[in-house]
Amino acid sequence: MGLAQIVSKYSFCTLQDRGRSGYRHLGVPGSGPMDENAWEFVNQLVGNRHNEAVLEVGMTPLTLRFEGMAKIAIVAGVGEVTINGKAQNQAVLFIKPNDELHLGQAGHFPYRYIAITGGWQGEEVLGSRSTLPSLGMKAWQKDNYLYFLPWLGEQHALEAVATYSPLPAVIPVYPGPDFAWADLGVLQEYLDSPITLDLQANRQAYGWVEKLPISKYPNRFDSVGSLPGMIQLTPSGKMFVLMRDAQTTGGYLQVLYLAPNYLSNLAQHMPGSKLRFRLVAPEKVE
């Protein structure tokens, strides 16, 4: 088995495959990669086709010291990569024993993905390698070892630089189950302005700095099932989008719902950046 040790101080990474499905009734969220498009693409670059686990790297720099040869691919962080100090411009990289791979502080996208042929190895819980601390699975940090299958393949490099889909200018949102609680005019005006992403944005929720002006809120709200993409409103007017590791039940109004295929795009906005949303006409939704 090949090994790669994390030697960088503040690293906090998770392994992600497609995640877990079918356990939400036990309180287990689906998890999976924050950016599904990048995950799919990076796995394809190394020829993985069977839900292999990818290393999801957060914003802080990462240095991996490899013991063993490897073929890897990196997406959404290509401009920031060095091997043994030498800048790398290609998405697919060939690692030799004792090579040190370094990924700098995230510049454009908060989530970077490193795929390896055969996938990163690790324990499966409920059928998935996606790291979830509340299932007793630990995130990958300094001094931890990552495992991979030995690679003995060919050495020629692909010439392509990983192109990454640009972020959409505007993200569509749809009415949620509690849409009627918001004043449509106020909501429309709120969504017509840029909205700032919280600095604390994480795998559970992406909060919005600007609050929605609200004049009414239920006294009591029974716990209801929640889903990634659901946009919740708290009594103080705080809005937040539930992300991949969000808890499976909640006690807040669910006012809007993000189009599922845009959740990955939303995830790749840097904390503190500005977002634009577009409310899809309520009369078009049943």
Next chain:
Amino acid sequence: MTFDLQIDQHEVAATLWISHNVAQLRLDAEGSRQLSLWLGSCAAKCKDMGLADDVVAGITSLTFSGLNEGSKNGIVTNLQRFSLDYVPEPQIHCIRVGYWPDYGDTPWVCDALGVDFETLVALHSKNDYYVACIGFLPGFVYLGGGNTELQLPRKNIPSPRVDKGAVAIADSYTGIYPMVCPGGWHVIGHTKETVSQIDTQWKVGDLIRIEVIDS
């Protein structure tokens, strides 16, 4: 979309929200033992039928994810058919709980409620609980059906650390913590029988009995 369902011989108004491949049913009713029984069984049945990848029962709701075009069109019909044909079959689980006068928040709770330790144990353990909700964390169980004399609001400042297996109360529910974590509920007991998310048979609507054990 609104329609009616027959639940336990009562007509209940229901609203269904559908978007993309998810849906949520909200019932115009109060949470209750009978309602949780219906919701939990309905959720399990919908999932077994392949209607959705996941169905989560809330206190008065069902949330569906992983629907396909075919199952989206059939939700209302399936729910109405289920509400007519349904025969409740709750499973009964027994958990063994230890209570100690100096454990967790017990001293504070006794003081706040004006009861002594023995009374607290009796009031808490001698109830027919039912699983009202599972969420917040994998395996975190909300039990309804507790004694109304034991109602306390959540802590303003959560405790930074609650034991795995802690049995705690807040509002009208008893919660069982499945792992060490911060917690805002008042801890009054401990059980080794936490819901193991790997091979649990627990579902919303199931009945829970408490057997008091020593240490």
